[in-house]
Amino acid sequence: MxxxxxxxxxRSLVEHGAADTMEYADEIVRVPAASYTDPELYEREKRNIFRRLPLMVAPSCELPEPGDYKAxxxxxxxxxxxxxxxxxxxAFLNMCTHRGNPVVSGTGNATRFMCGYHGWTFKNDGDLVGVASPKDFGAVxxxxxCLKRFPSFESAGLIWATLDLDSKLPIENYLSGYDALLDAFGFKDWTLFSQRTLDGPNWKTAYDGYLDFYHLPVxxxxxxxxxxxxxxxYFFWGPHQRLSSPSKFVxxxxxxxxxxxxxxxxxxxxPDALTQGVWTIFxxxxxxxxxxGGQRGAMISQLFPGETVGTSTTTQYYVMENQPETDEQVKSAHEQFDFLEVVVRxxxxxxxxxxxxxxxSGMxxxxxxxxxERGGQVFHQWVDKLTNASxxxxxxxxxxxxxxxAE
Incomplete structure (x- = not known):
C-alpha cells in the first residue's frame, strides 16, 4: 500500500510536470508578524508543541549497537x-532520582550510568541498581x-520520543501513517556519515525555508x-508534509x-523518483x-527552538546507504555535506x-x-491549532x- x-x-507530479502546471492553495494567507517575534507565544509553542508532541530525536543509525546512548x-x-x-x-528523563543531576552527558556505549554527584548507579534500561553508602543513606x-521513562517509538529508521511523562497521545496516531512512507528511504539499514549543529533564527522562520521551493533560484x-x-x-499526512517539484524527469x-x-x-x-523532494516531520x-561519496545519501535536519524567540539550533545528520570506503568516496561525501552547510548556514x-x-522592529x-506557498500556509495553521489545543x-x-x- x-x-x-x-x-x-x-504520477501526479509527472502529469503536472508534463502539463507545466502545479497545485495551488485557494488564496493568499496572511500571518501576523508577531507570531515570529512574540516572546510569550514562543514560550507557549515550546511548552505545547515541543514539550507535548512526539519529536524525532535521532536517526536509528546514531544508536546502532546495544549499549549505545545519547544525551x-x-x-x-x-x-x-x-x-x-x-x-x-x-527514552528517559536524564535526571538522577536522588537530586536530579544528569546521569550522563554526550554519547557513547555503556551498560550502566553512575551519577557524578553522589554515585547512584542505573542500568541502561533505567533500573536503579546502586545507592552509594546505602547503610548511611537509609533504606529506599x-x-x-528508576529513571523516569518517556514514551518512545522507532520506525522507518527514525526514533521518536514525547517529552511528557504522562502523555496519552500514541506516537503512531501522531504520525498518521507517514512513517510507512518514510520507510521507502531504507534508513533502518543506512549509516551515519557525519553530523554538525548550526545556529539559526526563530524556529518558524527557519522551518518556513524547508517548506518553500519558491526561493530556490533567487x-x-x-x-x-x-x-x-x-x-x-504538496502532500499531507496530518501536520506532516512532502513537497516535490512537478516534473516528468528525475x-x-x-x-x-x-x-x-x-x-x-x-x-x-x-527510489530516486519515489522519494524525491523534501519530506518534513512536524x-x-x-x-x-x-x-x-558514490552512495545514496540524505540530510536530515533536526530543528529546535533556542533560548530566545529569535534563535534556534539545527543538527544536520548526513546519512548514507553505505559507508564510503575509498579516500575519494570519503572526500566526495564530505564535499557534498560541506556544500549543504554553506547553503543552509x-x-x-x-x-x-x-x-x-x-x-x-514592529513596522x-x-x-x-x-x-x-501552500506548505507554509498549512504549517502555520497546524502550529496555531496545536499550540492552542487542550x-x-x-x-x-x-x-x-x-x-x-487508515481508510
Missing amino acids: SREELVAMT MDICGVPLLLTRQRDGSVA DKAAL LHKETFGADFFNRAN QKTGSDEQLDLTQMSDEDLP PHISIASFYG DEDYATGKRQHEALQ MKEVLFGKN DEELLEIFSAEQKQA
Whole structure:
C-alpha cells in the first residue's frame, strides 16, 4: 500500500510536470508578524508543541549497537536515549532520582550510568541498581526510584520520543501513517556519515525555508543556479508534509542523466523518483536526498527552538546507504555535506536572521504566503491549532487523523 501511494504521488507530479502546471492553495494567507517575534507565544509553542508532541530525536543509525546512548537537552528537558540489549530504544528523563543531576552527558556505549554527584548507579534500561553508602543513606525502594521513562517509538529508521511523562497521545496516531512512507528511504539499514549543529533564527522562520521551493533560484542562485526550479506540489499526512517539484524527469542517482518517468512503468520507478523532494516531520524535521561519496545519501535536519524567540539550533545528520570506503568516496561525501552547510548556514539561516531582526522592529504587521506557498500556509495553521489545543483536543485531533489515514 505504501508503494502504491508513492507511485500515485509520483504520477501526479509527472502529469503536472508534463502539463507545466502545479497545485495551488485557494488564496493568499496572511500571518501576523508577531507570531515570529512574540516572546510569550514562543514560550507557549515550546511548552505545547515541543514539550507535548512526539519529536524525532535521532536517526536509528546514531544508536546502532546495544549499549549505545545519547544525551541531549530539548527546550530545557534533559533527555537520555539508550539502545537496549534486545535492540529496542528507550527514552528517559536524564535526571538522577536522588537530586536530579544528569546521569550522563554526550554519547557513547555503556551498560550502566553512575551519577557524578553522589554515585547512584542505573542500568541502561533505567533500573536503579546502586545507592552509594546505602547503610548511611537509609533504606529506599529502588524499584520506585528508576529513571523516569518517556514514551518512545522507532520506525522507518527514525526514533521518536514525547517529552511528557504522562502523555496519552500514541506516537503512531501522531504520525498518521507517514512513517510507512518514510520507510521507502531504507534508513533502518543506512549509516551515519557525519553530523554538525548550526545556529539559526526563530524556529518558524527557519522551518518556513524547508517548506518553500519558491526561493530556490533567487536566494540560492550562486549555489543551485538561477534556472533552478521554484515550483512545488504538496502532500499531507496530518501536520506532516512532502513537497516535490512537478516534473516528468528525475535525475538518476550518481549521474547527470535525466530519467523520463513517462517512459517507465510503475514497477520500474526507482527510489530516486519515489522519494524525491523534501519530506518534513512536524514540527522540526526536514529530510532531503542527495548523492555524494558514490552512495545514496540524505540530510536530515533536526530543528529546535533556542533560548530566545529569535534563535534556534539545527543538527544536520548526513546519512548514507553505505559507508564510503575509498579516500575519494570519503572526500566526495564530505564535499557534498560541506556544500549543504554553506547553503543552509550562509544563505537560508543568514537570511532568516536578517528577516527576524527586521520583523522585530514592529513596522510590519503581517507576512504573506502565496497560493504557491501552500506548505507554509498549512504549517502555520497546524502550529496555531496545536499550540492552542487542550490535551483532550490533542487526542481527538490525532485519533481522527489516524482513522483517516487508515481508510
